[in-house]
Amino acid sequence: MQTHLADFIRDTPDGRSADAILRKCVHCGFCTATCPTYQLLGDELDGPRGRIYLMKQLLEGAAVTAKTQLHLDRCLTCRACETTCPSGVEYHRLVDIGRAVVAERVARPLGTRLLRLALREFLPRGWLFGPAYKLGQLLRPLLPGSLKAKVLPRQKSVSVIRRDHPRKMLLLAGCVQPSMAPNINAATARLLDRLGIATIEAEGAGCCGAVRQHLDDHAGARADARRNIDAWWPHIERGAEAVVVTASGCGAHVREYAHLLEHDPDYAKKAARVTLLARDVAEVLAAEKEGLLGLLNPAPHPGPLPARGERGKNHPLSPGRGGEGRGEGARRSAFHAPCSLQHGLRVRGAVEEILQAAGFELTQVADGHLCCGSAGTYSILQPGLSLQLRENKLRCLHAGAPQAIASANIGCIAHLQAGTPTPVRHWVEVLDEGIG
Numbered sequence: 001m002q003t004h005l006a007d008f009i010r011d012t013p014d015g016r017s018a019d020a021i022l023r024k025c026v027h028c029g030f031c032t033a034t035c036p037t038y039q040l041l042g043d044e045l046d047g048p049r050g051r052i053y054l055m056k057q058l059l060e061g062a063a064v065t066a067k068t069q070l071h072l073d074r075c076l077t078c079r080a081c082e083t084t085c086p087s088g089v090e091y092h093r094l095v096d097i098g099r100a101v102v103a104e105r106v107a108r109p110l111g112t113r114l115l116r117l118a119l120r121e122f123l124p125r126g127w128l129f130g131p132a133y134k135l136g137q138l139l140r141p142l143l144p145g146s147l148k149a150k151v152l153p154r155q156k157s158v159s160v161i162r163r164d165h166p167r168k169m170l171l172l173a174g175c176v177q178p179s180m181a182p183n184i185n186a187a188t189a190r191l192l193d194r195l196g197i198a199t200i201e202a203e204g205a206g207c208c209g210a211v212r213q214h215l216d217d218h219a220g221a222r223a224d225a226r227r228n229i230d231a232w233w234p235h236i237e238r239g240a241e242a243v244v245v246t247a248s249g250c251g252a253h254v255r256e257y258a259h260l261l262e263h264d265p266d267y268a269k270k271a272a273r274v275t276l277l278a279r280d281v282a283e284v285l286a287a288e289k290e291g292l293l294g295l296l297n298p299a300p301h302p303g304p305l306p307a308r309g310e311r312g313k314n315h316p317l318s319p320g321r322g323g324e325g326r327g328e329g330a331r332r333s334a335f336h337a338p339c340s341l342q343h344g345l346r347v348r349g350a351v352e353e354i355l356q357a358a359g360f361e362l363t364q365v366a367d368g369h370l371c372c373g374s375a376g377t378y379s380i381l382q383p384g385l386s387l388q389l390r391e392n393k394l395r396c397l398h399a400g401a402p403q404a405i406a407s408a409n410i411g412c413i414a415h416l417q418a419g420t421p422t423p424v425r426h427w428v429e430v431l432d433e434g435i436g
């Protein structure tokens with residue numbers, strides 16, 4: 001696509017980045033078919049190709065209106081369009097730039113501005129969010145239905161493993177997850193401990209910065225990234241092998257650190273190293289397949305992972321082969337792959353393979369590429385579209401009559417759980433309990 005960016009942005013880092021992305025787009029429209037908001041609204045401007053066109057216009061100096069803002073705000077940043085695009089258009093980077101330009105030119109209504117400010121300043125601060133969330137859990141029985149649905153019940157006592165091993169990996173605690181579901185990181189630490197890997201939650205690390213980035217506070221997001229790099233760097237210098245992230249939304253954002261800080265002379269190299277070390281827990285466990293198989297089947301060794309279709313049938317944790325009665329192990333489950341896992345990190349099939357090797361029977365889920373409507377703060381800022389997407393997603397997840405739903409991102413887990421009585425949990429917790 002030919003571009004003629006306006007003077008205000010042409011020779012800036014964002015301008016150069018946007019120009020390169022726009023030039024890759026050949027306007028074929030393949031992406032439109034897999035866009036959740038286009039599917040719901042049927043308007044070209046609520047699909048990726050239309051949004052790209054809007055952003056091209058505004059970066060070329062056209063007038064920006066509240067309507068432009070609305071179409072960009074409705075985007076989930078789910079990145080399904082990137083998976084579909086044959087030209088490698090990095091849509092998420094373009095929409096970050098486009099939204100920031102629009103935010104400077106179009107004032108949002110006061111209520112929306114206050115809500116966005118509150119989300120930006122409240123969610124990333126664990127010391128503020130944690131006590132408030134605990135209070136919500138205490139008062140949960142008294143809360144009205146809509147609010148009650150947003151608060152996960154308190155997890156029972158969580159046993160945290162901190163044994164030392166020669167192999168070490170950093171583990172991102174994040175901002176909201178430690179309060180909402182502390183057992184997710186605890187289960188990850190237990191699993192890695194059994195594989196001979198010590199985990200470190202570095203003091204001083206916190207929110208990955210995704211919340212601020214998605215709310216157009218790019219400077220705040222870069223500050224979050226720098227703070228995390230400072231907290232992790234001494235451990236990386238001492239040989240930490242990876243930065244493990246258990247919320248795929250945060251993992252996809254940490255992968256962006258190299259890009260976010262590429263023009264920062266003090267942090268560019270460190271950020272590039274962190275991007276290389278960032279791993280979703282699924283990538284870590286898939287790479288430790290041999291050790292994991294040893295845990296799933298201590299003796300005799302089960303050999304390679306069973307072929308697709310055979311998995312789960314003859315495994316020691318499978319129903320009917322010693323799997324019964326081992327905690328949550330033997331269950332018929334549906335797996336919801338978060339967009340950040342499948343489209344952001346491009347991790348596809350790894351979780352399913354591990355769960356099936358552990359004896360879980362996974363149900364078929366139609367339209368697995370579509371977003372559940374959580375999408376960071378989207379469920380709060382665009383509640384109508386978010387609820388429609390959740391309804392559609394739950395219909396697909398329930399179609400196979402699962403006893404439980406597993407996922408890989410705290411946002412999706414809380415969002416889906418608010419709409420179903422079927423338990424929704426992080427897959428590492430389920431695996432950890434299955435292994436016992």
Ligand code: SF4
Nearest residue numbers: 025026028029031085
């Ligand atoms: S699929 Fe890619 S190249 Fe085609 S319109 Fe969408 S973003 Fe552009």
Ligand code: SF4
Nearest residue numbers: 035075076078079081
């Ligand atoms: S990121 Fe998702 S919602 Fe946004 S344009 Fe792409 S497919 Fe559509």
